[in-house]
Amino acid sequence: MFEFLLWPFVIRALIIGLILALSTAMISNFLVSSNQSIIGDGLAHISFTGITIGVLLSNEPTYFALPFAVLAAILIKILMRNKLIEGDTAIGLVSSASFAIGLIIISKSDGFNRSVESMLVGSMFSTTWMDIYFGLFVLAITAFFIFKSYSKLFSITYDDHYAKFSGIKIAYYDYALAILTAVIIVIGVKTIGTLLISAFIIFPAVSANMLSKSFKQMVIYSMIINAVISISGIITAHFIELPAGSTIIILHAILFLILYTFTKLKGRV
Numbered sequence: 001m002f003e004f005l006l007w008p009f010v011i012r013a014l015i016i017g018l019i020l021a022l023s024t025a026m027i028s029n030f031l032v033s034s035n036q037s038i039i040g041d042g043l044a045h046i047s048f049t050g051i052t053i054g055v056l057l058s059n060e061p062t063y064f065a066l067p068f069a070v071l072a073a074i075l076i077k078i079l080m081r082n083k084l085i086e087g088d089t090a091i092g093l094v095s096s097a098s099f100a101i102g103l104i105i106i107s108k109s110d111g112f113n114r115s116v117e118s119m120l121v122g123s124m125f126s127t128t129w130m131d132i133y134f135g136l137f138v139l140a141i142t143a144f145f146i147f148k149s150y151s152k153l154f155s156i157t158y159d160d161h162y163a164k165f166s167g168i169k170i171a172y173y174d175y176a177l178a179i180l181t182a183v184i185i186v187i188g189v190k191t192i193g194t195l196l197i198s199a200f201i202i203f204p205a206v207s208a209n210m211l212s213k214s215f216k217q218m219v220i221y222s223m224i225i226n227a228v229i230s231i232s233g234i235i236t237a238h239f240i241e242l243p244a245g246s247t248i249i250i251l252h253a254i255l256f257l258i259l260y261t262f263t264k265l266k267g268r269v
Contacts (some may be wrong), residue, residue, distance in 0.1 A: 021226035032205035042095035049102030074100035152233030203252035
């Protein structure tokens with residue numbers, strides 16, 4: 001019944017799913033708690049354009065999407081930090097313009113040999129070992145950055161005035177987290193898809209928040225939730241023949257509704 005778990009493409013899907021689950025969970029708590037979760041959706045739309053250009057010019061679109069997303073993340077942060085426009089507005093402007101460029105490129109490119117749908121919803125089962133090696137590298141960097149900078153990121157997330165007064169270089173950590181988010185998003189767009197990767201960042205943090213009594217617990221629980229849901233989603237997707245990314249997000253939504261309902265009922269007792 002479970003012989004398919006030994007199939008090479010399923011093994012690769014499970015590995016990249018776990019890598020992506022842990023990476024997004026580690027950054028999701030800081031983004032959601034500081035009301036920056038929308039940056040995931042914005043960078044996903046921006047990555048779509050980078051991948052579109054990469055598909056036209058190379059067999060490895062990730063190499064084009066990465067610098068595209070990183071530069072966009074820096075631009076968004078510059079606009080936000082200079083107070084020229086509100087944060088969500090800056091994200092909306094940059095991501096919408098970028099996504100529009102991607103759609104124009106697709107419409108004008110006769111040689112475009114990859115369906116738009118595959119980029120919008122992703123394809124975990126087409127993961128290569130190169131994707132996994134790169135994902136492991138990014139996961140290692142993410143874990144090192146988060147655990148080494150945990151106390152500073154925590155201070156910036158909940159009280160940036162205190163963090164500034166304490167001598168923490170807020171700009172450095174702000175840009176570093178944005179760049180790290182951009183890199184993780186690029187991996188996610190290829191596997192989960194442009195339309196779903198932001199949910200992969202939001203759901204684990206929100207669900208973990210309803211179970212946690214401290215921020216540290218929230219980080220740990222979000223990693224566990226994301227990992228379990230990802231593996232369960234990939235296995236379930238195989239049995240019911242649905243896209244793995246979509247199935248994972250549906251399971252996240254079901255868990256959130258259960259936890260939300262339980263929390264509300266518990267509060268009334």
